[in-house]
Amino acid sequence: MKIASFNINGVNGRLPVLLRWLAEAEPDAVCLQELKSPDEKFPIDAIREAGYGAIWHGQKSWNGVAILARGTDPLETRRGLPGDDDDHQSRYLEAAVKGVLIGCLYLPNGNPAPGPKFDYKLRWLGRFANHAADLMATGAPVVLAGDYNVIPTELDVYKPEHWVDDALFRPEVREAFHRLLDAGWTDAIRSLHPEASIYTFWDYLRNAWGRDAGLRLDHLLLSPTLAPRLLAAGVHRDVRGWEKASDHAPVWIEITDAEAGTKRRAARSSKRRPKE
């Protein structure tokens, strides 16, 4: 099963990019961010024709998240991040797809920092950590996928010294991300590629793509019950070079299906299995 996350940067303006990528990559489940579309303008007909069911939480002009599922409809479990009834930005959507609970998030950018936008980002991170802990406590296989707007380490940015005061890289933000890892979440890409320089975003400005001046901002975090099923992870870099591309590239994982995962875990615990 392939699960991907893609900050599409305008789902209507970039619909040809989305449809081409769905046809080429054939992900089983997709988290989209930055729809920049009100609910009534979400291109559900074209997405259904491409073979996907979908749920979405849009908003005029900005934000907006969606979950797509190939050949089926996502089973919605939550709309909006709990913890603040006054927060009306469309940044969190959650659904079950083929036995996996998928949280789709678009974390606030937070610039300029310091300031009210940065404060909102830190509050959002706190609410997110609380909800993530609740999800983990259920024991369900969970992936939290999306645009975190967090550069986790110096390895995840082309020139760390240019970003020290930026809301994507400030210590408070990095520490919040690492507290998630300490709590038991697995950064899928980093767990399989511990040393590699991997980016998911390249600015439109200053020929960032041509210079490979990128950032790793889009992440898939796996619960302890899902992490053992991780087979592969990567970034569809070439999509960033397409005509009318988003400034983000899709990030993806492949996991064993639920039945195979159960067999694997059973095999691992078996006394007959030789030590790895």
Added chain:
DNA sequence: ATGGCGGAGTGACTCCGA
């Protein structure tokens, strides 16, 4: 590297993203 590029909402500009 504080200008750039690009989308959306409106209708030459603004706001916003990262």
